[in-house]
Amino acid sequence: MFKIYLMLLMSCFGLIAAADPLYSIRGQVHNEQGKPLIAVSILIKENLLGTQTDTIGRFVIDKLKPGEYTLIISAVGYEKKFQRISINKTSVNNINLSLKRLAQNLKEVNVLGKQESHDNLIDFTRTPMPATVITRKQIEMMGSRRLDEVLKEQTGLAIVNDIGSGARAVGLQLQGFDSGYTMIMIDGQPMTGRNSGNFDLSRITVANIERIEIIKGASSCLFGSEALAGVVNIVTRQNIAQSQGLASVRYGSFNTLDATLEGETPFAGGKGSGYLSGNYYRTDGFNANPYLSEGKTAPPYNSYTLQGRARYTLSKMNALNITGRYAVRNSVNQTAYNTTPSRDVLNEKDLNASAILNTNFNSGWRVKTQYYLTRYATDQNITNLAGGYVIPSNNFVQYMHRGELQAAQTYFGTMVLTGGTGIQYETMNDNLYSGAKSQSTAFVYGQADWKISDELGITGGVRGEHHSRYGSSLNPSFGLKYQPVKALTLKAAVATGFKTPDFRQLYLNFTNLAGGGYTVLGTDVFAAELQKLQDAGQISAVFANAARVTTLKPERSVAYSAGFTVQLNANLKADVNGFYNDVRNFINTDQVASKTGGQQVFSYFNIDRALLAGADIGLNWKAGRGLNISAGYQLLYAKDRGVIDSIKAGTGNYAQVYDPNTSQTRRSKVSDYFGLNNRSRHMANIKFTYEYEPKGITATFRVNYRGKYGFQEANRPNGFLDPYDTYVSGFFLLNASLQKTLMDKHFSIQVTADNFMNYRDQLMPAQSGRTIMLGLNYRFFKNKI
Template sequence: MKKWFYTGLSCLLVMVVQGQETALHGIVRDKSSGETLAGATVVAGTQKAITGRDGRFTFGRTEFPVSVIVSMIGFKADTLLVNDGSKALYINLSTNSGVLSDVVVTGTMKAVQKMASPVPVEVYTPQFFRRNPTPSIFDALQQVNGVRPQLNCNICNTGDIHINGLEGPYTMVLIDGMPIVSSLSSVYGLSGIPNSLVERIEVVKGPASSLYGSEAIGGLINVITKNPAKAPLVSIDLSSTTWNEYNIDAAVKFKPSKKVTSLLGVNYFNYTHPYDKNGDGFTDVTLQNRISAFNKYAFQRREGRVANIALRYVYEDRWGGDMRWNKSFRGGDSLYAESIYTSRIELIGNYQLPVKEKLLFSYSFNSHTQRSVYGTTAYNAGQQVGFGQLTWDKTLGNHDLLAGAVFRYTYYDDNTPATLDQAGYTNKPERTALPGVLLQDEISLNGGHTLLLGARWDYHPVHGNIFTPRGAWKYTIGPNDVLRLNAGTGFRVVNLFTEDHAALTGARKVVIEGELKPERSYNVNLNYVKKIYTPGFWINIDASLWYTHFTNRILPDYSNPDEIRYSNLRGYSISQGGSVNAEFGFTNSLRGHVGVTRQDVTIVEKDASGVKERKQQLLTEKWSGNWSLSYTLPRGGWVMDYTGNIYGPMDLPLLSNTDPRSPRSPVWSIQNIQLTKKLGHGVEIYGGIKNLLNWTPARNAPFLIARSHDPFDKNVQYGPGQPIPNPVPGQPDIPTTVVLQTPENPYGLTFDPNYVYAPNQGIRGFLGVRWTLN
């Protein structure tokens, strides 16, 4: 009897053991997009596996319960306890990468997986920008390949964003998909957005007017703010530099009611200690006192319908100029300075209509007031822009449709000739209503092919009907290879932003030649994305080639020292080139990215004899590169970051043939290093050195500001010069004068602060602390 008892007990134990030692299998996916992840590391007890191309992993006999650890560079590791292997595991990892994230909305106005988007979109998260922390998004974009913040004045340090060599007016800036920047505010729109509220920044290079209309002729920068429901409870970032710059960035989440969640962010930047390290008697960096507040509300509605509204206010007082200047000299001709007061209000929101169909109404409004003085020249301006857009999103079989109606109203007024009537005596503010409709069809075809067809029609009260079509083709070669071909058109209805420093600092007369026609562009872009995963490292490669042809470009003519002339280009302009981005990571916690851009922006115009002349666009580099390297130490919570960028030579604006400054910039590079210590409980301390090479443009020039000792040209002597041909038929030539070369003025120059291509700020240390409470 005992024999049978022990035999039966042994069989039962074997059955139990066999039940606990079964196979374990599953799939690892990206939590945000649902895409399977190849190359993820899965550890179950003493066993280890790497997921295949389809994200799958399999273990043999496994003893349960078992702790499973899943990790992948660029994603947050996940640990879970598995009690049995009867069902497949579906493990979703959250992204932790700074570059090439996997959800985008800008390319098609829809939230789609980045690899699935037929339009190439680059995505950058706050983790990427924290490798080189900056007080504004404007400064942070210097880390993005092919995007360069360009300073336009040595004194007031205002600037714009260049994408693939194209100037600021060709770049549209959006917050949560709504346009916030047009002519007047393009200089200041990217300053004062609290970094603590930014979820990610999406960049589209190339015309996007078929979706976003005027100003989207060269590219888009879309600042996506955090969803209040998913944001941390509190986040604070305090920093300062050895140049006495102080920055405070804070955000707090709260619930005004059960179904409403709010996120309030505040940014304050203060730099009020002037430096003159290049010895020209003028401030090297503009002094700024800026405060910005951003409040976003998310409403919980039935059936998950969307409703958000946000309000932002920015006020800034900045000045640069003579080191002895104070506000009592504002507007006078004793000491020169450029003083700018800016006040800006923005309203942004969207509301999904309570109907069966997916109808989304999005809207924005901004009011921008500016009071500026450039020496004795006052520039006072106001602008209000209202924008509304209703879109219908519908899927029919293999067709993903998007249709919309849009309307934009712009009011603009200033104290310059740009807003005078044709007689030049009566003020006539610009009031422009711009309605339009758009239609887009994304067609899923067999064999991994996707075709996107889109078009937009706008009606301008002066220029009439404006039609902008586009098309895109995407071929998914495999789960880690995508090829895209995009072609389209863009347009820009010119709203002369007359805060042109060459005009204001020189008190030039603004002359508009004839009726300015809308600028047009025709673009083709080829993009290839390759992802490589191995047990030891991963790399994502994003490469593009582009060609853009412009007609009717508006180019200023400074040949007459007393005036600035705006007219349509009597020829065409070309922007062409290629870029490569590579993001990589190793299992030893080393990660980074490298980007290289080669570009050529050429202007082709006929001279007086009808012969075509080719010239390079001013302040446009032929090549550039940037990089970042981050290494997480195995112990102690230390992270090291090394970032930098490098720019090739560019043509610079000179005053005359006798100007002794170089007509081309040298190769220059800004490099930075940072060390971060994570202390736990959401606290981290960071510090480092910016501009390690202590490079400034003053190194290679006899002077940057021409005649800084005589900013009002009181000692400049003029003599008769050759008449300049007037392009208006039937009118006599306009006589002009030339600046004489005298012992006091040996180069024959006038005051000019526009010889600028890089920051004047040298080496400096920085220190900061962050705290996040989830």
């Protein structure tokens, strides 16, 4: 099936590309200074044929009959232009077109609108699932320093801790899925390195982020495994039009220092460009647990990040793009919970690098050929300071090599086809995983975005994968957008998701001596390692659910999304989207045995079905000159269908609830079941932003609410969160910022206050208390005359 699909897909692309044109229009687009402009849209008004300019501003439109045509030339930040062309049984060549920059954009050093990506031909905003874009300007106005600080203020996104793995395991929860189900990408390529499944977002600086693209909902049809919940794509600085630089420093609470130097410049007469950024960050950490007599729940650390990009036009058709990121983070945390003190040392190294050849053919086809490498390594050692011995810890190296070929073409000005194929090879060498492990995935995908009319558009795509262990899979998606009137847009989508078990779930063999002695076993090593513990006399009881620990199956989901956007008036817009995720073979973690000392043994197994459903609501109001008010709310239901069925039937582990108030055991009711751990039923935010441009003043005030969520079982274990278990209460976080620019926008000063009501909870170890920061920025650029 997979081979047949591959042949059909490539044949379709080949047939479409094979047709020869009758006549053509050729030309070049440049700005007022004579420099070529890339990604300029050229559209013929009469027949809607169109294309985009290549890396040196050239364009070609084929398949034209003799006649009179009107060209519509448009680009982000430039005035739209109309050009009349006459074809009389011959091609029209060497048309020189000049675009004039919009006056209002001259006020900004950085153009913050959407621009063509050099790294990925996939347009993240054209995927079937709902998409959100966070601009660089929004990040700067918030005064955020790390990626987790930006994302935790977005509607429907929650920053979560795996407390059993320590505060370093800080991840992103999207539509109720654990963070292991959201793919984190940089410039369109996946990043690696997870602690207990969580990708620690705090290790990423926002210093050179151009924008952040977020897709909510199953995105496996384009991005493969790990995109079951969605995608967060970090787009780094790309479009470089002039020489400029930045020096930035921030200092504040918890001895936190954030310093950045960056610079960019075109060279070789505009044929090339380069960007380089360096960031240093340090913090003394924070203690959220009153029972911790020494040390921090959010450990102290320092990090160094070096990021760069170089782009050079090799020929009229080809441009080479090189990107690189290298980050190092070091942390030492000495802790004592009124008992045995320990010293935890963690060193992390993170590398991302790619080489990309972009080719623009005269026919309008755009092709990207890319090799991508990422390497993530940790070296962690925990020392028992009383006994002087080293406790087994997490030391590993993970590599990913990825080769990919992408192609895209626009037809009739109304249809965009994007396709690709590639192979990915991963290796993991971990002292906890019984030696080196590897896996590989071959993939092919395609997507068509077709604007049938001014009112109706459809998006459809499919991805085929072949995993070295789990075989082949096919993941289609389909989306529909309909605009019956100008003020109302209706949208709906359905997509499938697919996720293979990760290294941890298959091979982990870990005993946390520093955290109470609990043990976690992957399914492939479970039987042998449990038998070793039994032979050593360390097991007191094996639970009935241990029989369910068998070879894990891949998780699959069907995601449904439907909603609407309505422009209530010129200043008020509302966006409503409902989602429903039906997940099969959901991988869950549970206790399967007890040790003689009372410690727990955990493993992984598939549960039949999980339900993750809810709705997102967003409002945006331009309340006055410079004042904008936006608000968001998410309602979420995250439940295991098996638990609900067991409660209804009155059988199994879930049939009983122990009430500590009456010291009685009674039959469970469906209303007793709150849902999956660590999911809030309600989340909301409201943001006030103000910008007074004549005086260079910007200010924000943001309120974020997260409702009550379950932490762990506290009474007699029955396998689900009932009313008598431990919960984290609902809470508000209040953040604000104020910035003033001076010296013709060269210099700015900013004050930020995060969590200024100083909310803390020992069950949220990474939630810092009140954080006040002062920032100074100086931009180096040549003023326009």
